[in-house]
Amino acid sequence: MLEVKQIVKTFFKGTVNEKVALHGVDLRLESGDFATVIGGNGAGKSTLLNSIAGVFPIDSGSIHINDTDITKMPEYKRAAFIGRVFQDPMLGTAGNMQIEENLLLALRRGKRMGLKWAFVPKERELFRERLSLLGLGLEDRLTARMGLLSGGQRQSITLLMATMLRPELLLLDEHTAALDPKTAENVLTLTDKLVKEHNLTTLMITHNMRDALRFGNRLIMMNNGRIIFDVRGEEKKKLTVQDLLERFEVAGDTISDRMMLGT
Amino acid sequence: MENLIISTLGQGLLWSLLAIGVFITFRVLDIADLTVEGSFPLGAAISVTLVVAGVNPIISILAAAVGGMLAGVVTGLVHTKLKIPALLAGILTMIALYSVNLHVMGKANVSLLRMDTVYTYLEAMNISATWALAIVGLLVAFLSGLFLFWFFGTEIGAAIRATGVNPQMIRAQGVNTDTMIVLGLLLSNAFVAVAGALVAQGNGYADVGMGVGTIVIGLASVIIGEVLFGTRSFVKSLTAVVLGSVVYRIVIAIVLYLGMPPNDLKLFTAVLVAIALSLPTLKAKWQSR
Numbered sequence: 001m002l003e004v005k006q007i008v009k010t011f012f013k014g015t016v017n018e019k020v021a022l023h024g025v026d027l028r029l030e031s032g033d034f035a036t037v038i039g040g041n042g043a044g045k046s047t048l049l050n051s052i053a054g055v056f057p058i059d060s061g062s063i064h065i066n067d068t069d070i071t072k073m074p075e076y077k078r079a080a081f082i083g084r085v086f087q088d089p090m091l092g093t094a095g096n097m098q099i100e101e102n103l104l105l106a107l108r109r110g111k112r113m114g115l116k117w118a119f120v121p122k123e124r125e126l127f128r129e130r131l132s133l134l135g136l137g138l139e140d141r142l143t144a145r146m147g148l149l150s151g152g153q154r155q156s157i158t159l160l161m162a163t164m165l166r167p168e169l170l171l172l173d174e175h176t177a178a179l180d181p182k183t184a185e186n187v188l189t190l191t192d193k194l195v196k197e198h199n200l201t202t203l204m205i206t207h208n209m210r211d212a213l214r215f216g217n218r219l220i221m222m223n224n225g226r227i228i229f230d231v232r233g234e235e236k237k238k239l240t241v242q243d244l245l246e247r248f249e250v251a252g253d254t255i256s257d258r259m260m261l262g263t
Numbered sequence: 264m265e266n267l268i269i270s271t272l273g274q275g276l277l278w279s280l281l282a283i284g285v286f287i288t289f290r291v292l293d294i295a296d297l298t299v300e301g302s303f304p305l306g307a308a309i310s311v312t313l314v315v316a317g318v319n320p321i322i323s324i325l326a327a328a329v330g331g332m333l334a335g336v337v338t339g340l341v342h343t344k345l346k347i348p349a350l351l352a353g354i355l356t357m358i359a360l361y362s363v364n365l366h367v368m369g370k371a372n373v374s375l376l377r378m379d380t381v382y383t384y385l386e387a388m389n390i391s392a393t394w395a396l397a398i399v400g401l402l403v404a405f406l407s408g409l410f411l412f413w414f415f416g417t418e419i420g421a422a423i424r425a426t427g428v429n430p431q432m433i434r435a436q437g438v439n440t441d442t443m444i445v446l447g448l449l450l451s452n453a454f455v456a457v458a459g460a461l462v463a464q465g466n467g468y469a470d471v472g473m474g475v476g477t478i479v480i481g482l483a484s485v486i487i488g489e490v491l492f493g494t495r496s497f498v499k500s501l502t503a504v505v506l507g508s509v510v511y512r513i514v515i516a517i518v519l520y521l522g523m524p525p526n527d528l529k530l531f532t533a534v535l536v537a538i539a540l541s542l543p544t545l546k547a548k549w550q551s552r
Contacts, residue, residue, distance in 0.1 A: 053435075079437030086431070094428040101421055102432075110437035113418035161436075 002029040002052070002169050002201060007061030009047055021047040023225040024061065029169075029218075033232075034195050034202045036212040038244070039222035045205045048222070049171050052203070054078040065168050080110025083162030083200075085155065085175040092158030095147035099138060099157065102146055103127045106161030130160050134190065152183030156190055163194045170195065172204040176211075188215065209241050223251040270393045271516045275509030276400025277465065278480065280458035282488070282508040283407055283501070285481030287451035290500070291415070292427040292444060294342075297353035297478055299455045301360025302334040304474040306456025307463030308367040311375055314464070320380045324460045331456025332449045334360060339445030349444075357474075364471050371471045380464035396465050403461065404505050407454065411501055414450075423447050424497075455481075476529045479536050484508035486539040 009022040021044050029035060037045050051058050054075035062071045065081045086092050093102045104118055104127075124142060131139040134156050138149075146154060155175060162170060172191065176184035192215055195202050206212050212219055219236050221229035221244070228251050231239060281303060288296035306327035313323035334356055342352035365371065385395035414420045425433040426443040434440055455477070463469040488507020494500045518531060 074439070076434045076437050076439045079435055082435075084435045091429065091431050092435075094425045094432055096428040097421075097425060101425075105421060105425055105433065105436050105438075108418060108436065113422050113438065115414075115417045115419060117413075117416055118418045118421045119416065 001031045001064075001066050002027070002203070003062075003064040004028070004048075004052065005062045005064075007048075007051055007063065008059045009044075009051055009056075010059055013059075021225055022051065022058070025225070025227055027220070027227060027230075029201050029203065031201055032199045033218055034200070034216035035204070035218040035220050036216045037203060037205045037220045037222060038207070038209060038212045040248070042224075043222040044225040045222050046173055047225075049173050049203060049205060052169070053082055053084055053171055077110075081168040082171055083109070083165075083167030083169070084171045085158045085162050085173070087174040087177050089151035089155040089158070089178055092161065093146045093154050095154075096145065098143045098145055099131075099149075100124065100127055100142040102157065103130075103161060103164065106164040109161075109165050109167075130164070131157075134160070150183075152179050152187060155179060155183075155187050159187065159190055159194060163198055163200065166198050166200070168201065170200045170202040172202065174205050174207060177207060191215070209244050213239055213241065213244070221247060221251075223248075266391075266393050267516065269397050271512045272509060273393065273397035273400045275512035276404045276505070277396065277461050278458060278512065279400070279404045279484065279505040279508035280407055280454045280461070281477055281481045282484035282504045282511075283411065284451040284453075284455035284458065285478065286485050286500070286504045287411075287447055287454070289482065289485060290427075291424055292447040292451075294349040294427075294444070294448075295353070295478075296338060296349065296448060296451060298334055298338045298356045298360075298448065298452055299353075299478050299481060300474040300476075301357035301364070302331045302452040302455045302474075303459035303462075303477045304364050304469065304471060305330050305334055305360050305367070306459030307469035307473055308364045308373070308459075308471070309456070310460030311373050311463050311469035312368055314375055314378050314380065315373060320384075320464060324381070324457055324464075327456045327460035328453045331452040331454070331459075334456070335448035335450070335452030336445055338452075339448040342448075343441035343444055361471065368469060368471065372468060374468040375464065376467075380467075381461070382465060399461065403457070408501055408505060412498055415497060419443075419446070476532065479529070479532050480511070483532055483536045483539070484511045486536065487511055487514075490539060490542070 004025060004027040006024045006026060007022055008020070008024050011019045011021055025048060039045050050056060052063055054070070054073060058071070062069060064070065068081070070078050070081065104123060107123060127142060128139040136153055136156065138153065138157070176187050179187060188211060194200070202216070204216065217236065218232040219239065220227055229247055281299065284299060288294045309330045310323040310327040313326055314320050338352045338356040341347050341355060342349045347355070381399055382392060382395040385398060386392055390398065415424060422433060422438045423443045423446060426438070426440045430440045484507040485504050486507070487510050488503035489500070491510060492499065492503035492506050494503065515528065519525060523531065
């Protein structure tokens with residue numbers, strides 16, 4: 001469960017470029033909620049995600065995961081609760097390291113790392129089994145360098161890594177935006193499968209309105225640092241792209257070309 | 264001639280610890296750490312001063328390692344806690360160490376007149392000074408390689424490597440990258456200080472100015488090793504660095520043999536490193552024509 005209360009974030013405070021990115025956002029995700037987040041450029045989607053992940057401190061408000069107050073917790077400590085996939089496929093994995101090295105670091109997410117030899121044969125079996133789920137033939141390439149893989153392969157592995165240990169919260173920041181349409185579709189299908197399989201509480205930013213409607217049990221629309229629309233369940237199922245476009249117009253938001261292309 | 268070959272080999276192996284230290288920061292952590300210019304003479308100063316005071320030479324080397332660790336931690340904290348860029352943090356520590364080293368030795372130069380060193384142990388067994396250097400060099404290079412192979416295969420070691428490659432990714436796995444950077448700098452400068460201690464014991468003196476240019480020598484060794492012996496795996500990279508240090512000494516011995524004035528050595532090394540570092544760029548330019 002995630003509970004975000006009244007969080008405010010201002011960038012470049014005290015300068016002429018001062019910009020309030022989040023105006024007191026409230027959000028509560030129940031355990032198992034899969035929420036998609038849409039909104040125009042500068043709506044505050046990424047700021048919200050990064051605030052939860054602890055990339056930067058927030059001005060005020062509080063963030064709780066399962067009754068643990070993580071508001072002041074540094075980013076690396078929050079990792080014990082949160083699995084993340086970034087927009088840039090290069091960011092989720094260490095390119096200069098082997099596939100299995102990346103996976104074993106993910107298997108120790110949020111745990112104390114010591115001087116134990118990191119390579120355990122039993123874990124290799126687990127890695128092979130997980131990798132075979134991707135259907136990309138990577139299970140036979142455990143010692144290949146991550147840098148040799150394509151963006152889609154790396155993003156798929158990042159997803160596996162983020163869910164290797166069941167996270168309390170999965171944060172996906174436009175994780176298919178940098179991929180070609182076919183690969184993006186595969187990664188989205190994998191995302192949906194993993195989220196359902198582990199019943200993960202998930203927040204997924206997307207610029208693609210159709211994807212926002214297709215996936216998850218909840219849809220959140222942001223505009224100008226606020227959540228302006230939050231639907232779930234049956235109501236969300238009935239929603240159409242046309243409805244969303246109208247919502248955007250009511251909010252006075254400009255719909256970027258990118259979003260239109262995604263309809 | 265045999266003497267020249269063995270002594271070149273020995274020097275290369277001894278100095279390979281410096282190259283390993285530079286490899287840890289420059290390649291593993293992706294930081295150009297200039298602390299080495301101060302921690303190398305620091306190791307020398309600590310070791311020589313202790314030996315002169317009657318301390319066992321091996322223990323003096325361990326003390327030098329601890330000194331190097333402290334130097335690395337200082338640079339690490341200045342960089343991660345005070346947010347000063349790594350390059351500048353290293354320069355600050357390097358400059359500060361100049362004064363520290365003078366304090367350690369009490370003067371600018373301390374010599375080891377007829378004192379016991381790690382080499383005299385071997386010489387007592389009827390081994391020539393040149394061979395003693397080579398044997399010690401081989402031993403420490405081998406042990407260091409073994410240690411690092413183990414260390415970078417542990418959980419913490421893997422986390423340090425990931426920190427150098429992709430800090431954002433490893434933070435997302437719950438690792439404090441600041442701590443990893445400090446640890447890496449600690450380890451690197453321990454190796455560099457031990458190199459300083461071993462070189463000083465071999466030369467028979469420690470000098471406050473002996474650190475000048477060590478970063479470039481270290482870089483030269485790392486890059487020569489990578490170009491000649493490859494970087495396909497971590498073990499290969501590590502071996503390449505040690506061999507690179509030996510090749511560097513061979514190159515130096517050859518140019519000196521061919522009559523280059525010793526005064527031009529540092530200029531030569533700097534040009535060598537500049538060329539080696541720019542090779543990828545030059546190659547790309549050449550191919551794009």
